[in-house]
Amino acid sequence: MQKNLTSGSVFRNIVYFSLPFLLSYFLQTLYGMADLFIIGQFYDVDSTTAVSIGSQVMHMLTVMIVGLAMGSTVTIGKAVGAKDIKKASVIVGNTVTLFMGISAVITVALLFLVKPIVSMMSTPSEAISGTVVYLVICFAGIPFITAYNLISAIFRGLGDSKSPMYFIAVACAINIGLDYLLIGGLHLGTAGAALGTMLSQTISVLLALCIIRKKKMRLNLQKEHLKPRSWAIREILNIGIPVSLQDGFIQISFILITIIANRRGLNDAAAVGIVEKIIGGLFLVPSTMLSAVSALAAQNIGAGKHERAALTLRYAVMIAVGFGFAVSVLMQFFAGPVVGLFTGESAVILSGSQYLRSYIWDCMFAGVHFSFSGYFCAYGLSGISFLHNSMSILFVRIPGAYFASKYFAATLFPMGLAAPAGSLFSIIICIFAFVWMKNRQKKTIYT
Numbered sequence: 195m196q197k198n199l200t201s202g203s204v205f206r207n208i209v210y211f212s213l214p215f216l217l218s219y220f221l222q223t224l225y226g227m228a229d230l231f232i233i234g235q236f237y238d239v240d241s242t243t244a245v246s247i248g249s250q251v252m253h254m255l256t257v258m259i260v261g262l263a264m265g266s267t268v269t270i271g272k273a274v275g276a277k278d279i280k281k282a283s284v285i286v287g288n289t290v291t292l293f294m295g296i297s298a299v300i301t302v303a304l305l306f307l308v309k310p311i312v313s314m315m316s317t318p319s320e321a322i323s324g325t326v327v328y329l330v331i332c333f334a335g336i337p338f339i340t341a342y343n344l345i346s347a348i349f350r351g352l353g354d355s356k357s358p359m360y361f362i363a364v365a366c367a368i369n370i371g372l373d374y375l376l377i378g379g380l381h382l383g384t385a386g387a388a389l390g391t392m393l394s395q396t397i398s399v400l401l402a403l404c405i406i407r408k409k410k411m412r413l414n415l416q417k418e419h420l421k422p423r424s425w426a427i428r429e430i431l432n433i434g435i436p437v438s439l440q441d442g443f444i445q446i447s448f449i450l451i452t453i454i455a456n457r458r459g460l461n462d463a464a465a466v467g468i469v470e471k472i473i474g475g476l477f478l479v480p481s482t483m484l485s486a487v488s489a490l491a492a493q494n495i496g497a498g499k500h501e502r503a504a505l506t507l508r509y510a511v512m513i514a515v516g517f518g519f520a521v522s523v524l525m526q527f528f529a530g531p532v533v534g535l536f537t538g539e540s541a542v543i544l545s546g547s548q549y550l551r552s553y554i555w556d557c558m559f560a561g562v563h564f565s566f567s568g569y570f571c572a573y574g575l576s577g578i579s580f581l582h583n584s585m586s587i588l589f590v591r592i593p594g595a596y597f598a599s600k601y602f603a604a605t606l607f608p609m610g611l612a613a614p615a616g617s618l619f620s621i622i623i624c625i626f627a628f629v630w631m632k633n634r635q636k637k638t639i640y641t
Contacts, residue, residue, distance in 0.1 A: 204490075204502055207506075218346070220478050221362045221363055229373060229391060232370075232378065233245045233387050242467070242468075243317075243318060244327075248324075250452060251329060252332050257445055261437035262435065264438075265434025267350050269430055270285050270289075271352075272492050274351065274496065284423055285429070287420040292422075292430065292431075293341075293344040296340070301333060305330065308326055308329050315449065315452065318463055320460065327385045328387060331385060332388050341402075345399070360401075361398045361402045362398060364398065372393055432574065433571055444583055451466065454599045455599070461541045464537065464542045464546075466546075466606070469610075476521055476557050477557060479517045479518070480517075480518065480560045480564045490506045491568065495572055522555045525551060526551055530543055530544075545605075548610070550610065551610065553611075563583075567582075582623035583620060594612030594615055
């Protein structure tokens with residue numbers, strides 16, 4: 195269950211660690227994509243829009259939980275790299291206590307705020323009732339979403355990226371089966387999509403707990419480790435909060451762009467929602483690089499191997515750029531058929547393909563700053579990631595999407611360019627921050 199990532203080939207370690215991570219992300223992304231695909235086979239565009247908007251809100255919450263859990267992954271990884279098993283055990287115990295408390299508060303708060311959230315999203319009138327139903331059911335399942343992601347964060351901090359993959363694989367298969375049963379067989383519409391997602395997530399958590407009980411963990415977790423320790427919670431939150439806020443702001447920018455699209459009409463709203471799902475799937479590699487770099491670099495930093503941490507970043511950037519360039523070129527030729535997988539409406543396919551052809555270039559550029567963000571987080575400097583993403587959103591992404599929508603009413607292509615432009619802005623900040631870090635490390639060595 196625990197793996198030492200501080201020795202051997204750096205490239206091989208990235209591949210070994212990131213492939214299960216990539217598959218886990220892919221399977222988790224299938225949750226929302228399966229809902230959207232299956233609802234589109236049995237219902238009209240209003241139901242597709244409802245699931246699209248509702249799942250985007252849930253995706254935002256999920257990535258913020260994952261971002262907060264990054265604090266646990268990094269702090270556990272550093273303790274494991276330093277071979278301090280006692281400290282790692284305390285951090286794991288405090289992770290459980292902290293996240294269960296947070297999930298309870300979030301669940302209650304969001305259930306009271308469902309209708310204001312749907313209104314704030316500028317949801318088209320035809321899709322309001324479906325979106326409300328979808329979110330109520332999904333909000334009730336937040337404790338299980340939190341539980342899955344904190345278990346996954348703990349395993350990855352220990353160097354184990356395979357176990358979370360197994361949990362989500364079973365849940366994904368069950369989710370697809372339940373979607374066809376509840377949406378197609380029982381005709382429950384958006385409620386069926388939400389129920390399938392929540393029930394399968396619950397099964398994933400139960401499976402994870404069963405496997406944990408059967409496997410031997412070197413941590414030897416005891417009840418006393420669950421007792422809140424200020425230093426452990428502080429270390430987790432110092433890294434996790436900036437990452438969570440950063441991921442939240444990124445998702446808010448997506449939501450604001452969705453709101454802009456929603457005001458253009460039902461077809462453009464559906465097109466943007468579908469493309470966001472496609473992009474979510476294609477962004478698996480960049481997202482994997484962020485998490486892999488943070489986990490691998492954290493163990494190497496804990497072991498005092500800073501050059502290996504930097505080499506991890508270099509390989510991750512190379513992988514992300516290569517993948518991003520390849521899919522961006524391919525999508526220039528296949529955007530229409532890909533969007534057509536989710537809808538038969540010709541107007542939605544046209545708008546979606548326009549948006550996808552420009553947006554897709556962000557897959558390459560985002561991979562670079564995601565890798566840098568993972569590196570900064572491993573050093574406990576997640577504030578840098580928060581800074582460059584916030585500036586990118588405020589100064590490029592949102593203004594770019596707004597003005598593109600205002601001055602190019604006949605096409606979504608210019609709106610899609612706002613995302614890669616924002617990522618380029620982030621890359622510039624990341625490069626300056628990286629150079630600053632290396633200079634600071636050199637001064638520390640020679641003084």
